[in-house]
Amino acid sequence: MEIFATAVPALGDAWALILQPVVLGYLVLGVVMGLAVGVFPGLGGIAGLSLLLPFMFGMDPVLGLALMIGMVAVVPTSDTFASVLMGIPGSSASQATVLDGFPMAKKGQAARALSAAFASSLFGGLVGAGFLTVFILVARPIVLAFGLPEMLMITILGLSMVAVLAGRIALKGLAAAGLGLMIGTIGEADAGGSLRMATYDIPYLTDGLQLVIVGLGIFAVPEIVSLLRQDRSIAEGAKLGGGWMDGVRDWFANLWLSVRCSLIGVVVGVIPGLGGSVVDWIAYGHAVQTTKDKSGFGKGEVRGVIGPESSNNAKEGGGLVPTLLFGIPGSGSMAIFIGAVALLGSGDIEVGPNMLKDNLDITYSIVWLLALANVLGTVLCIAASGGIARLTTIRFTYLAPFLFMLISFAAFQSGQNFEDLLALFVIGLIGIFLRRFDWSRPAFLIGFVLSNPVEKFTNQAFQIASFRFRKSFEEGIEYIFSPIVIVLLVITVVSVVLGIRQSKAIMAEGEVRSGSKRAPMVFLLVIAGYLLFALINANAIPDFNMTDKIIPLVVGGFSLLCCLILLAQMIRRPEGDPIFADKEVAGEDADAPHGLWLTLAWFAGLIAATWVVGFILALAGFLVAFLRVRAGAGWGRTVLLTAAGIAFMCLMAGALNRDFPPGLLQEAVDLPWPLK
Amino acid sequence: MTEFNAARAVALGVAASLTAAAPAAAEVEFGGKTIEWVIPFSETGGSAKWANFFAPLLSEELPGQPTVVVKFMPGAGSTKGANWFQEQEYDDGTLLFGSSGSTQFPYLLNDPRVRYEYSDWNPVMATGTGGVAYLNAEDGARFDGSANALKDIDFIYGSQGATRLDLVPLLAWEMLGMNVEPVFGIKGRGDGRLMFERGEATIDYQTSSGYLGGSTALVEAGTAVPMMTWGALDEDGNIVRDPTFPDIPTFKEVCEATDGCETSGDAWDAWKAFFVAGFPSQKIAFLPQGTPQEVIDAYVAAFEAVRAREDFDELAAKQVGEYPMFVGQGAQKAVKSATTVPDSAKAFVLKWLEDSYGVVLK
Incomplete structure (x- = not known):
């Protein structure tokens, strides 16, 4: 325990380093920049850090760290704005927040949802830092105890949240998750490099679809289109109720939930290779399971906001452990962070195994700078939330074109291909229909997010396990059924059993009326058709690449089976049965003054025009046409809003050194930025 | 600043x-x-x-x-x-x-x-850059500058894919007659090292900076034993000891000391060609x-x-x-x-990839 004896003085040194006016000044600068970047969906910490990198060379280490950590720490805080206000998941860390945060905004409680989220984020960040201060000293053997079987079990635990979020018809939820898993396997397989549902002639598909695009397509596009069709404000009746103090009170009333979810966040964040993708779903599932009255989830239950938000900032702290101790980045932004640390000062801080021995004071500075940045960021966000919440009272037709602009830009940033926009549109269509026919969109997204880890860990754990079994049976069993695996297994089983019992109460899509058989059956047949095609495609992979085909075959077969049972049920049951849920029968969508296809055509128009004349020119045309025709705005207002939108776009992209999608025009003629 | x-x-x-x-x-x-x-x-x-x-x-x-x-x-x-x-x-x-x-x-x-x-x-x-291969402590004890005593051991190696830089270590181990089973699909050499540290992988290689940053600590702690470097090229294109790791023998030395491994012929030429393309x-x-x-x-x-x-x-x-x-x-x-790689070396590697890993680049 001698390490603890060195820890206390190091902690003191760390605080002495941090508590200098210059350091705090840099931290504030970083926080403000991080907030500005984080509000922009789809960019996240990576873009911001890349921007800072050129200035890190030779910089005083503490100052550089303050600047970078200030920026990284607040991105998961500020991306909550987009999730709650617009239903746009800003990053993978805020996907579960959308489920209840956005319905709260629709009820006019945006400020309350935001401040509950921010209070939870703040608290999560602090719990994470406190926990880490002690834990980082003993973390190494614990992290190493998480081998492939353990990681696979955590992934499965994440996947088991599908049981909670499956919706009224469990089979539909399972099929949706299966479809998500299958769409996640598109592209070049990690193990053997076989192509699944892709060809080298379309290089875009070989890399698979990006999470940002799927998140935006599944959650944001359907909501934007639906609200636009209804031509109203996000907050029903354009009224705001519930101020920011209510949100803080909500958080305080659910303090223990927040504590538990923070711990979930730190612990899962600590494990390298899992990253943030499962944390918020596990936290959301936990929030659901520990709530007595579950009927509010999916319709604006504040606990559904507090859970994931407590965990996602805590996770950033946990993610520091693999980063600092092993030099293995837990996320993209952490990878840049490692690179940047090496540039600082005389370059003698090296992230990795020696960090604790040689630079414990720096390690602690990083942990507590992170906590401090969280506090600063949260205070700023809460202060701003009342004002920003007013956005939800604006007539949506004035917001929508700018949201189309934002999500297109965000999608393009993920891969810088024109195909990114097409993928967004196609996934958006899937999202629209999943929503319409009450197939669980969260289940789909969980499936997609966990597709790669499930496949990777299953294959690798299987390979190593069979290797151990060849040595001796005991060694194999010991490897597969470690104590951690058994504990996780029990948690998973309990969670599934509870989840199945509870899932009927949780309707992520709200009440959906049922209608005639035709439309839901056609959709089911399309899904089944895709699954069948993907199965045939996977089966065509030669057998020596079994690792590349086994998961698509098993998952695809299972999902197809779900679809076939559903089909049989649909044939036998009468019209009006819940299985035929259809939003176009009754409710907001059915009563909307504008049709689906015409509304979608606007978005399609933006993408098509981008293909021809590039993004900025297309955007100018789109904004003018939309505001004039659809919103019926006067010329003055149209020109003003269009100019503001384009100026904002150029400012952000210029500052972050990002490009816009080029079109055919740009191929033919050389144009200056931002038109190029 | x-x-x-x-x-x-x-x-x-x-x-x-x-x-x-x-x-x-x-x-x-x-x-x-x-x-x-x-x-x-x-x-x-x-x-x-x-x-x-x-x-x-x-x-x-x-x-x-x-x-x-x-x-x-x-x-x-x-x-x-x-x-x-x-x-x-x-x-x-x-x-x-x-x-x-x-x-x-x-x-x-x-x-x-x-x-x-x-x-x-x-x-x-x-x-x-250079690269260093290393073994776990148990198997490392049987390493005597040649791979003769390592041929009956089954090794596991966390790999990014046989067509990546991992081609160089995988081919080297095979030429030494070692039985190394790659677990494919890891995302970077750091993940490979972690797999080694967890005891799931029993052999690993890192590029020089990765070795200096993460693996030397394992060697000092006695949980890893360095085996060989890929070496470096002198002015005439000969493989010599890596200046960053002058105490670790090169693959060429280990190969010469190992029965059945040849530092001439098709396999060697192919290995050297891809080593030169991938490292120096x-x-x-x-x-x-x-x-x-x-x-x-x-x-x-x-x-x-x-x-x-x-x-x-x-x-x-x-x-x-x-x-x-x-x-x-x-x-x-x-x-x-x-x-530039001689056609014979290219053909050798393509055939080896197909025979050993079923990889066909078409």
Whole structure:
């Protein structure tokens, strides 16, 4: 325990380093920049850090760290704005927040949802830092105890949240998750490099679809289109109720939930290779399971906001452990962070195994700078939330074109291909229909997010396990059924059993009326058709690449089976049965003054025009046409809003050194930025 | 660095973004411009580290001290970015491209996605690295400078894929008669090391910087035993001991000491060709086709000035290891050796990939 004896003085040194006016000044600068970047969906910490990198060379280490950590720490805080206000998941860390945060905004409680989220984020960040201060000293053997079987079990635990979020018809939820898993396997397989549902002639598909695009397509596009069709404000009746103090009170009333979810966040964040993708779903599932009255989830239950938000900032702290101790980045932004640390000062801080021995004071500075940045960021966000919440009272037709602009830009940033926009549109269509026919969109997204880890860990754990079994049976069993695996297994089983019992109460899509058989059956047949095609495609992979085909075959077969049972049920049951849920029968969508296809055509128009004349020119045309025709705005207002939108776009992209999608025009003629 | 410097730096950044659209200047002068250094990888890899290390140094030495920003264009195993660069023509000298072994190997292996041609590009700088293979403590105890006592052990190795740089260690182990089973699908060498530390993998290799940063601690703790380096090339192209690890034997030495391993013939020639393509000239910076000589000269001079910095060796040792940095003529030679492999070696490796791993690049 001698390490603890060195820890206390190091902690003191760390605080002495941090508590200098210059350091705090840099931290504030970083926080403000991080907030500005984080509000922009789809960019996240990576873009911001890349921007800072050129200035890190030779910089005083503490100052550089303050600047970078200030920026990284607040991105998961500020991306909550987009999730709650617009239903746009800003990053993978805020996907579960959308489920209840956005319905709260629709009820006019945006400020309350935001401040509950921010209070939870703040608290999560602090719990994470406190926990880490002690834990980082003993973390190494614990992290190493998480081998492939353990990681696979955590992934499965994440996947088991599908049981909670499956919706009224469990089979539909399972099929949706299966479809998500299958769409996640598109592209070049990690193990053997076989192509699944892709060809080298379309290089875009070989890399698979990006999470940002799927998140935006599944959650944001359907909501934007639906609200636009209804031509109203996000907050029903354009009224705001519930101020920011209510949100803080909500958080305080659910303090223990927040504590538990923070711990979930730190612990899962600590494990390298899992990253943030499962944390918020596990936290959301936990929030659901520990709530007595579950009927509010999916319709604006504040606990559904507090859970994931407590965990996602805590996770950033946990993610520091693999980063600092092993030099293995837990996320993209952490990878840049490692690179940047090496540039600082005389370059003698090296992230990795020696960090604790040689630079414990720096390690602690990083942990507590992170906590401090969280506090600063949260205070700023809460202060701003009342004002920003007013956005939800604006007539949506004035917001929508700018949201189309934002999500297109965000999608393009993920891969810088024109195909990114097409993928967004196609996934958006899937999202629209999943929503319409009450197939669980969260289940789909969980499936997609966990597709790669499930496949990777299953294959690798299987390979190593069979290797151990060849040595001796005991060694194999010991490897597969470690104590951690058994504990996780029990948690998973309990969670599934509870989840199945509870899932009927949780309707992520709200009440959906049922209608005639035709439309839901056609959709089911399309899904089944895709699954069948993907199965045939996977089966065509030669057998020596079994690792590349086994998961698509098993998952695809299972999902197809779900679809076939559903089909049989649909044939036998009468019209009006819940299985035929259809939003176009009754409710907001059915009563909307504008049709689906015409509304979608606007978005399609933006993408098509981008293909021809590039993004900025297309955007100018789109904004003018939309505001004039659809919103019926006067010329003055149209020109003003269009100019503001384009100026904002150029400012952000210029500052972050990002490009816009080029079109055919740009191929033919050389144009200056931002038109190029 | 002080606040003043940082403020200047931020101001420069803003200025740079505002002037990004400025028209090309006739003379080689980059004042107020932004150089974009595109690498065909994500922000997380070794190439990102490499480019980010050189970017600020290059910025100081180019005429007019332009801001140098690194842009990432990942995709399709780096072939997307390289295909994109193939389409670019000289504009105003503000575009630089960085390729790596992962870009060179698909080119050498006739990957169907490759639509780029190295000989069209203008190399200005190249750097190399080495690699070290090591064993776990138990099996390492049986290593005596030859692999003779290792042939009846089943090893597990966390690998990124047989067509990547991992081709070099996998082929080396096979030539030694060792039975190494790769677990494919890991995302980086760091993950491989972690797998080794957890005891799931029993053999591992790291590039020099990865070995120095993470694995030496394992060796000191007694949980890892270094086996061999891939070596380094002397002026005549012979494999000699790696200057960063003078105490560790090279694969060539181990092979000579091991029964049944030959340092001549098809297998050896193929291994050496791919080693040369993947390590001693691993990362190369290019200017696009059509670049005028005076612009190339300006970059070469700038990189020469970087290399001549008093503190360069010290900085580079930590970031990229103690390997020569090739500039100008040297870089051209490096590219030639990195991108030309005899047809026989290519055929050998393609057949080996298909027989051992079922990989067919079509």
